[in-house]
């Protein structure tokens with residue numbers, strides 16, 4: 001009985017105080033639209049949209065000019081190769097090599113290139129040194145594996161002429177049906193089509209052609225150069241965009257393609273009520289004062305889209321690093337005679353186009369969201385298991401102004417008993433904005449500051465950006481130029497632009513020599529004043545260039561290998577992160593620790609190396625609200641270590657907003673408060689009570705649940721599941737929940753929260769998808785379909801640490817509490833992952849991974865780990881870490897009389913007895929049993945019989 005219900009609750013904790021508050025009204029800010037292109041101001045976007053309109057208008061009188069030459073087709077070892085011919089005129093056909101790879105994971109990959117460019121058989125204009133071929137190295141940055149070809153994929157012998165059919169995937173449940181003329185592909189599962197390429201006929205590969213002078217039939221005004229906002233982009237290879245329509249028949253929802261400040265379920269983009277007028281754009285940019293509910297581009301891009309319908313999730317990954325736009329249109333089946341078997345359902349059609357590069361698309365047929373996360377992660381990598389401190393609370397502002405200031409903030413947190421793990425320094429710590437230096441007046445003693453932090457096992461994060469100040473006598477710029485490691489302009493000279501330091505040059509991390517050099521800069525004897533508890537924030541890596549086109553680099557700039565910036569733009573950010581990661585890996589010989597890097601710009605694959613945040617948001621309720629779908633969307637897009645600036649970056653939040661933001665922020669995988677230099681100080685101890693008390697409670701709740709968070713991070717690191725999960729991901733059958741993006745689940749713990757994101761709210765509606773019992777986290781009130789912002793779904797075992805400490809490092813040896821929420825059948829289960837939270841020893845077995853299971857009145861702990869060379873030694877260090885308390889919620893009635901339980905632990909000969917206390921409750925609150933000090937080892941196998 002999976003009935004959906006809306007439940008509402010009186011949100012008592014804050015009730016009395018929030019309604020008293022008159023609220024400051026923050027002036028609304030909006031982005032400068034004139035700084036960023038609309039589709040109509042981008043030559044290739046306009047051309048591809050116009051092409052789609054033209055094709056639609058012609059209807060059945062038109063046929064796509066692309067056909068697969070049947071005589072060219074070869075299939076061998078899981079790979080189909082052939083040549084697509086594009087008919088340009090009666091006597092001109094352009095040859096486009098096609099490779100379709102069927103991967104062992106069940107993913108299919110379609111790559112289409114252009115023979116003439118591939119062979120270098122074209123002329124380059126503007127005297128540019130740019131490469132001739134289409135960019136084909138995005139995979140070098142984005143992919144790490146998963147490319148093994150399927151051994152079992154085979155041609156389907158039962159195929160009509162004009163088609164090639166390949167059976168592939170697990171048990172050959174999948175089939176790719178390739179239609180030769182016009183070229184299109186249907187990806188089928190269990191006999192039904194789930195993904196279609198080019199069935200609308202929008203496929204477009206702008207082939208190379210020489211420039212024709214004089215009047216032409218087509219509008220060529222943006223083919224060879226293009227001007228926007230006073231910047232002219234030379235286009236040495238002429239028009240070279242690629243486009244393709246991808247349809248999801250019977251799928252009403254599509255998610256993904258971050259980063260946009262928009263709802264989780266993506267909107268249509270061709271106008272109409274509630275829809276966007278512009279396509280979703282992916283062109284990593286420093287968008288000042290970004291607007292909400294918008295398809296505008298932001299700082300990062302992951303061109304990975306999932307389509308979801310009842311009990312089926314499929315996806316596509318468009319591996320292209322150039323500027324990309326995606327149009328989305330939905331239609332009902334009756335309007336589409338081809339959509340057999342999906343009558344009456346909504347179909348979503350997406351149209352993708354990129355300025356340059358290949359068509360390179362991966363198709364995932366699921367059918368579960370977890371299958372998609374896993375296979376996508378096999379390709380692009382899983383979230384790096386972070387150091388433990390990184391999942392705790394981070395305190396940042398632009399700026400802590402002196403080393404004494406940092407030390408004082410550190411002391412104040414302790415005085416007010418608010419835990420925190422990391423304090424951050426924005427650009428003002430630098431000497432004249434030169435990275436790898438300290439301002440000698442304001443930060444005369446950085447090591448003293450770091451030592452004080454280290455005494456409470458706290459860390460410091462400092463900002464290091466890719467723009468290097470052009471200044472005589474600055475050793476970093478001197479080395480970079482001497483070694484020729486900077487990005488070049490279109491004429492092959494070192495590029496100069498403006499950023500924080502004024503005139504600057506940009507390190508070109510596409511160059512292996514630049515990675516090597518960058519790595520050397522972080523050694524303790526080079527980046528003086530840093531200790532091992534210092535970590536790095538890579539900002540402005542889109543790259544942000546204040547005087548550049550759309551606040552970034554000219555597209556005709558040249559990178560290592562003579563790739564144009566246009567080709568690589570969206571991976572630029574992660575090349576810096578990649579180099580920084582290598583740098584942090586081993587700052588001193590033999591001292592290997594997991595790096596921590598926060599990045600603003602990103603692409604698919606960034607999850608292997610970094611955390612992200614949603615950039616420069618504002619202290620408004622709307623920005624607080626949008627942070628939830630943004631973080632959730634990053635999670636399902638493979639990059640779950642995400643968060644938004646708590647409190648809002650620009651402007652001063654009201655006390656109520658700041659408080660609500662902390663209550664929401666504790667649910668971001670990356671939990672950091674940050675503020676603009678022009679804002680008032682807002683460290684949580686500065687706010688008056690009762691707000692201070694409420695914020696402290698929220699942060700402590702985060703700390704209490706760190707074992708559950710770390711376990712969720714571990715899960716993300718091995719199978720790609722999001723750390724916080726949206727409704728559809730957890731309840732893929734419940735259609736009413738698919739578009740819900742304002743509540744979330746923490747990992748697999750069954751913890752469901754709905755942060756309050758509106759002013760003056762005294763009640764919250766939580767959507768419950770199933771007939772399971774839900775218990776209030778704090779008082780165990782049972783909601784079978786009712787109320788409250790933090791619920792525990794019945795059937796889970798949640799690990800916690802209940803002793804308040806100053807930092808997570810100081811909790812390392814603390815005992816655990818297990819909360820057992822029984823389901824309707826009186827059962828529960830959960831997992832726990834623990835390691836040293838710092839080194840890579842877990843890769844050699846130094847970890848604890850347990851499964852807790854409650855069934856038939858017995859709670860047991862079983863080992864899920866596999867042994868490695870470091871297991872025994874690690875378990876020895878953890879021998880003293882035990883479970884100090886267990887709370888069984890809603891136990892069987894018979895337990896009222898229970899006074900004790902029997903404990904059997906491995907390695908002990910006799911069973912022991914532990915006392916048990918039953919608490920009955922009234923008013924809809926569940927009874928519970930507390931097991932006091934069962935004293936079982938967290939790394940041990942044991943059983944407790946009640």
Ligand SMILES: *[C@@H]1O[C@H](CO)[C@@H](O)[C@H](O)[C@H]1NC(C)=O
Nearest residue numbers: 140141578579581582608609
């Ligand atoms: C950084 O990039 C280089 C070159 O592609 C690669 O060998 C290295 O493994 C990358 N590092 C990380 C952390 O991904």
